[in-house]
Amino acid sequence: MGNTIWMPQLSTAQCSGCGECIANCPTGALGWIQGKAALLYPERCSYCATCESTCPTGAIALPYVVLKAKGE
Amino acid sequence: MPFSLADHLRQLAYFEGQNSAVLERMIHSAVSHSASAGETLFLEGEQAAGLWMIQTGRVKIYKLNPQGQEHILRIFGDYDTFNDISAFDGGANPANAAALSDTQLWVFPTHVFQECIQRDGIFALRVVQVLSGRVRGLIRQIENLTLYSVTVRVARLLLNQVDDPALTGTGVTRAALAAHLATTPQTISTALREIELTGAIEFDRHQIRILREDLLRSIAML
Numbered sequence: 001m002g003n004t005i006w007m008p009q010l011s012t013a014q015c016s017g018c019g020e021c022i023a024n025c026p027t028g029a030l031g032w033i034q035g036k037a038a039l040l041y042p043e044r045c046s047y048c049a050t051c052e053s054t055c056p057t058g059a060i061a062l063p064y065v066v067l068k069a070k071g072e
Numbered sequence: 073m074p075f076s077l078a079d080h081l082r083q084l085a086y087f088e089g090q091n092s093a094v095l096e097r098m099i100h101s102a103v104s105h106s107a108s109a110g111e112t113l114f115l116e117g118e119q120a121a122g123l124w125m126i127q128t129g130r131v132k133i134y135k136l137n138p139q140g141q142e143h144i145l146r147i148f149g150d151y152d153t154f155n156d157i158s159a160f161d162g163g164a165n166p167a168n169a170a171a172l173s174d175t176q177l178w179v180f181p182t183h184v185f186q187e188c189i190q191r192d193g194i195f196a197l198r199v200v201q202v203l204s205g206r207v208r209g210l211i212r213q214i215e216n217l218t219l220y221s222v223t224v225r226v227a228r229l230l231l232n233q234v235d236d237p238a239l240t241g242t243g244v245t246r247a248a249l250a251a252h253l254a255t256t257p258q259t260i261s262t263a264l265r266e267i268e269l270t271g272a273i274e275f276d277r278h279q280i281r282i283l284r285e286d287l288l289r290s291i292a293m294l
Contacts, residue, residue, distance in 0.1 A: 006277060006278035011110075046277075047275075047277040047278060049246055049261055050261075052245060052246050052247060052257060053246060053257045053258045053260075053261045054258070055247075055257075058247045061243070061245040061247065062245055062246070062278070063240070063241055063242050063243060063244055063245055063278065064240060064244075064245075064278045064279065064280055065237070065240045065241060065278060065279055065280070066230050066233040066234045066240050066279075066280045066281075066282065067234065067279055067280070067281050067282070068234055068281070068282045068285065069274075069281045069282060069283045
């Protein structure tokens with residue numbers, strides 16, 4: 001998988017437009033596009049998963065991988 | 073390298089060391105199926121199409137309560153098979169299935185599987201072994217859900233995920249894990265932070281690195 005996939009994935013179909021993720025994003029990476037949440041500033045995203053955890057409709061997904069550190 | 077269904081099948085527990093007659097019968101009966109992320113593959117209670125096998129992608133098997141709350145029983149990835157029970161007893165689907173990511177699958181009709189079991193004793197034994205593994209997995213799952221805290225469950229899942237990359241990646245999110253571990257995404261995040269504070273893991277954007285497996289195993293009570 002390339003690097004571009006590792007960004008929050010927002011589903012406009014599932015987004016209710018409640019704004020919880022925008023209000024809670026600690027880096028201000030999210031904003032509005034036509035009444036729905038969108039990743040306006042991807043360079044600000046720290047991948048903290050706050051948006052995913054707070055979204056009441058499950059519209060935001062942050063996939064991840066689990067790895068062993070070298071030497072483990 | 074072009075995809076070979078025969079090579080793919082040989083890597084499944086069902087067909088390990090299997091004679092070519094069974095493999096050929098399965099290959100000729102196989103039906104290809106593509107699904108987009110979020111697409112429902114089948115519903116609980118419907119007549120089962122057969123045994124499903126994932127070529128690439130992620131699939132969740134889940135139940136819904138009357139309020140629509142989802143509990144994910146299993147997450148499957150590349151080379152996994154699912155809906156085995158219906159394929160063997162010819163009954164209805166025991167749960168729902170949906171693609172977590174864009175997924176390429178194969179379906180093997182129920183009657184073909186049953187025919188192979190009747191004809192080939194070694195294949196029948198493999199089927200019993202695979203189903204036994206499924207039962208053991210369900211017992212472990214009940215144990216985790218009923219006897220251990222969310223933090224212990226998350227630690228156990230991380231250890232499973234590092235051994236089985238099919239359990240991570242596209243479509244496998246905290247929300248999906250929450251639905252699997254019978255908790256909320258917020259609780260998953262809290263448990264991950266608790267584990268991080270012990271020094272057992274660290275976060276690096278999309279990566280969760282296990283720094284001390286011994287410590288993580290201790291948290292997982294293993």
